Amino acid sequence: xxxxxxxxxxxxxxxxxxxxxxxxxxxxxxxxxxxxxxxxxxxxxxxxxxxxxxxxxxxxxxxxxxxxxxxxxxxxxxxxxxxxxxxxxxxxxxxxxxxxxxxxxxxxxxxxxxxxxxxxxxxxxxxxxxxxxxxxxxxxxxxxxxxxxxxxxxxxxxxxxxxxxxxxxxxxxxxxxxxxxxxxxxxxxxxxxxxxxxxxxxxxxxxxxxxxxxxxxxxxxxxxxxxxxxxxxxxxxxxxxxxxxxxxxxxxxxxxxxxxxxxxxxxxxxxxxxxxxxxxxxxxxxxxxxxxxxxxxxxxxxx
Amino acid sequence: xxxxxxxxxxxxxxxxxxxxxxxxxxxxxxxxxxxxxxxxxxxxxxxxxxxxxxxxxxxxxxxxxxxxxxxxxxxxxxxxxxxxxxxxxxxxxxxxxxxxxxxxxxxxxxxxxxxxxxxxxxxxxxxxxxxxxxxxxxxxxxxxxxxxxxxxxxxxxxxxxxxxxxxxxxxxxxxxxxxxxxxxxxxxxxxxxxxxxxxxxxxxxxxxxxxxxxxxxxxxxxxxxxxxxxxxxxxxxxxxxxxxxxxxxxxxxxxxxxxxxxxxxxxxxxxxxxxxxxxxxxxxxxxxxxxxxxxxxxxxxxxxxxxxxxxxxxxxxxxxxxxxxxxxxxxxxxxxxxxxxxxxxxxxxxxxxxxxxxxxxxxxxxxxxxxxxxxxxxxxxxxxx
Amino acid sequence: xxxxxxxxxxxxxxxxxxxxxxxxxxxxxxxxxxxxxxxxxxxxxxxxxxxxxxxxxxxxxxxxxxxxxxxxxxxxxxxx
Numbered sequence: 001x002x003x004x005x006x007x008x009x010x011x012x013x014x015x016x017x018x019x020x021x022x023x024x025x026x027x028x029x030x031x032x033x034x035x036x037x038x039x040x041x042x043x044x045x046x047x048x049x050x051x052x053x054x055x056x057x058x059x060x061x062x063x064x065x066x067x068x069x070x071x072x073x074x075x076x077x078x079x080x081x082x083x084x085x086x087x088x089x090x091x092x093x094x095x096x097x098x099x100x101x102x103x104x105x106x107x108x109x110x111x112x113x114x115x116x117x118x119x120x121x122x123x124x125x126x127x128x129x130x131x132x133x134x135x136x137x138x139x140x141x142x143x144x145x146x147x148x149x150x151x152x153x154x155x156x157x158x159x160x161x162x163x164x165x166x167x168x169x170x171x172x173x174x175x176x177x178x179x180x181x182x183x184x185x186x187x188x189x190x191x192x193x194x195x196x197x198x199x200x201x202x203x204x205x206x207x208x209x210x211x212x213x214x215x216x217x218x219x220x221x222x223x224x225x226x227x228x229x230x231x232x233x234x235x236x237x238x239x240x241x242x243x244x245x246x247x248x249x250x251x252x253x254x255x256x257x258x259x260x261x262x263x264x265x266x267x268x269x270x271x272x273x274x275x276x277x278x279x280x281x282x283x284x285x286x287x288x289x290x291x292x293x294x295x296x297x298x299x300x301x302x303x
Numbered sequence: 304x305x306x307x308x309x310x311x312x313x314x315x316x317x318x319x320x321x322x323x324x325x326x327x328x329x330x331x332x333x334x335x336x337x338x339x340x341x342x343x344x345x346x347x348x349x350x351x352x353x354x355x356x357x358x359x360x361x362x363x364x365x366x367x368x369x370x371x372x373x374x375x376x377x378x379x380x381x382x383x384x385x386x387x388x389x390x391x392x393x394x395x396x397x398x399x400x401x402x403x404x405x406x407x408x409x410x411x412x413x414x415x416x417x418x419x420x421x422x423x424x425x426x427x428x429x430x431x432x433x434x435x436x437x438x439x440x441x442x443x444x445x446x447x448x449x450x451x452x453x454x455x456x457x458x459x460x461x462x463x464x465x466x467x468x469x470x471x472x473x474x475x476x477x478x479x480x481x482x483x484x485x486x487x488x489x490x491x492x493x494x495x496x497x498x499x500x501x502x503x504x505x506x507x508x509x510x511x512x513x514x515x516x517x518x519x520x521x522x523x524x525x526x527x528x529x530x531x532x533x534x535x536x537x538x539x540x541x542x543x544x545x546x547x548x549x550x551x552x553x554x555x556x557x558x559x560x561x562x563x564x565x566x567x568x569x570x571x572x573x574x575x576x577x578x579x580x581x582x583x584x585x586x587x588x589x590x591x592x593x594x595x596x597x598x599x600x601x602x603x604x605x606x607x608x609x610x611x612x613x614x615x616x617x618x619x620x621x622x623x624x625x626x627x628x629x630x631x632x633x634x635x636x637x638x639x640x641x642x643x644x645x646x647x648x649x650x651x652x653x654x655x656x657x658x659x660x661x662x663x664x665x666x667x668x669x670x671x672x673x674x675x676x677x678x679x680x681x682x683x684x685x686x687x688x
Numbered sequence: 689x690x691x692x693x694x695x696x697x698x699x700x701x702x703x704x705x706x707x708x709x710x711x712x713x714x715x716x717x718x719x720x721x722x723x724x725x726x727x728x729x730x731x732x733x734x735x736x737x738x739x740x741x742x743x744x745x746x747x748x749x750x751x752x753x754x755x756x757x758x759x760x761x762x763x764x765x766x767x768x
Contacts, residue, residue, distance in 0.1 A: 029550040031578050088330035161336045263331045286324035354739045376739050384753045399730035450761035469761030491760040511756040539757030545726045552731040568754035576731040627753045
């Protein structure tokens with residue numbers, strides 16, 4: 001291997017995608033570690049810029065700005081592959097994983113803690129629907145003005161996988177990439193033992209409710225605690241069902257261990273959206289998971 | 304905090320996933336997530352580099368030539384698979400070159416050379432193809448050249464074959480009108496192979512062959528008259544090795560050279576690149592060159608005059624050019640580079656060079672010729688865009 | 689190319705075959721794509737600082753009797 005065994009691990013924290021992020025990696029010297037970390041951080045920021053809804057020059061903004069217009073937007077190969085991925089997930093989740101559902105957030109203001117009326121939601125629900133998006137090779141067209149794509153459902157996980165690929169490419173064999181809790185492990189600790197990855201307690205901020213040993217692959221968690229408000233004793237979180245327009249309420253959190261961060265993250269999101277059917281969905285994937293239901297009860301794959 | 308008994312040695316990929324798991328994973332594997340092994344690839348960012356070269360040489364008792372040369376080089380990716388590169392140099396030379404051996408020419412020279420080149424490169428999945436053109440002009444010499452180069456990598460990209468062809472056409476009109484409208488035409492051929500030997504070792508072997516015809520003499524040297532055909536062959540072996548223990552890299556090269564003037568030369572170069580904290584890089588280097596004299600080189604006598612052959616007659620092939628004599632030469636130097644931020648970098652390189660007849664190896668050196676010293680300084684600044 | 693002497697040619701053939709043998713016959717283990725991080729560093733390539741290489745070649749080409757090896761089309765000048 002390109003990096004000698006007694007290498008040290010170096011830790012670099014950074015901010016990206018509105019999250020606290022970090023990379024931990026092995027390298028022969030501190031200078032090399034810094035160079036490797038810079039490569040990984042640059043890759044995360046590249047993806048953040050390319051797929052941000054808030055940057056007018058991003059691919060996503062260009063597609064959204066052309067919604068309802070006559071012409072389709074030509075995409076680069078990477079964007080095409082991400083759109084294909086979104087389409088596959090839409091099919092596998094019975095239409096629950098829908099990257100056009102971000103528009104519903106316009107009705108849900110988590111600062112004002114107000115539940116929108118059905119008449120407020122109705123016109124927004126009309127703008128949701130991946131099935132109506134027109135694709136032709138590398139071209140994409142949103143058929144109705146106001147429709148939007150949002151890669152937020154897997155952008156962070158994709159960035160974690162890409163950053164890990166960049167690090168493996170320069171010879172990193174140990175460590176991990178952590179983007180705001182989406183953890184992609186590159187290789188075990190120097191003594192060969194797995195990393196102990198903590199799972200957030202959904203009801204006690206900053207507390208760890210479980211630790212999962214991970215030596216390779218990725219662990220992702222979705223929960224109803226990331227952004228929410230309570231109204232008349234009911235919790236309304238940020239994960240919105242694209243069919244009803246209302247937040248999901250069955251699970252406090254879902255964690256999945258998978259070979260790739262994007263797979264782990266997509267499974268947690270789909271399980272949250274599937275509510276009561278989420279456990280069956282997770283069991284069918286064959287992946288390792290840990291669910292915490294509305295009563296705080298743990299769930300795991302059937303033995 | 305509860306430590307759950309969940310999958311204590313959970314494999315990230317269970318041995319066999321059920322259809323849904325496989326479908327999810329397959330969808331993700333269509334994404335560009337694998338580290339890419341690339342043949343020489345299009346540069347991701349363009350760059351612009353400014354450099355200033357200061358060259359000064361001397362022999363005991365007199366300063367010979369002083370050269371100031373600012374230059375600029377630009378490299379820019381174009382579209383998905385192309386790049387363009389170009390450079391311009393303007394060198395101003397002043398001083399006096401030797402009339403013969405190491406004797407000063409009474410006429411001072413002031414020469415301004417302007418040169419530029421331009422290359423377009425096309426990147427293919429397994430290789431590259433490049434076309435280039437160059438132009439150089441000074442008061443007594445104009446050179447025009449074109450090049451075509453290509454490379455092709457093996458499927459695992461561990462072996463790369465390369466080849467090149469160059470054609471150069473020069474026009475020579477010396478200011479002293481010794482000759483008028485002279486020509487020199489050169490054909491250049493190159494073949495090479497680059498081999499990845501280990502994650503820390505890469506080696507390259509190049510062969511170049513140059514066939515030239517035309518005016519090779521130095522119009523400003525007395526009696527200088529060289530053959531009008533010159534064929535030069537060089538074999539260059541290079542090896543770069545990365546040291547994990549220091550994060551440094553050794554760069555070694557050896558060149559064997561031979562030509563139809565019967566000059567044979569061996570050149571060894573060693574560099575060590577050491578990255579340091581805060582973006583600094585130090586590169587000490589050492590070079591040794593030794594060559595035998597051209598068959599028609601005439602030695603100098605004890606008082607510095609050429610020892611012409613007893614049967615010398617005008618028109619006979621002779622040269623007293625020190626660069627065609629037998630000697631050894633050492634260069635030692637240091638390059639200091641600093642990455643200022645993610646876009647800007649600067650470097651300074653200082654080198655000291657000395658030629659000495661007594662340092663010739665594999666034979667005796669030319670006698671009665673004063674050692675020759677040169678000092679080179681390069682200042683550079685570069686920006687990525 | 690009768691100007692390439694027999695010795696040069698045999699040396700070159702020897703060196704090329706040495707590289708091929710090293711690469712082909714298992715003395716060198718094929719390097720995997722993910723092991724090429726170090727090889728991608730600028731100091732591990734043979735290109736390096738192009739202006740620096742051009743200056744250096746130009747100077748040695750005008751002070752010594754030997755040149756070539758690195759590529760084609762050095763560009764002629766009156767200094768040769």
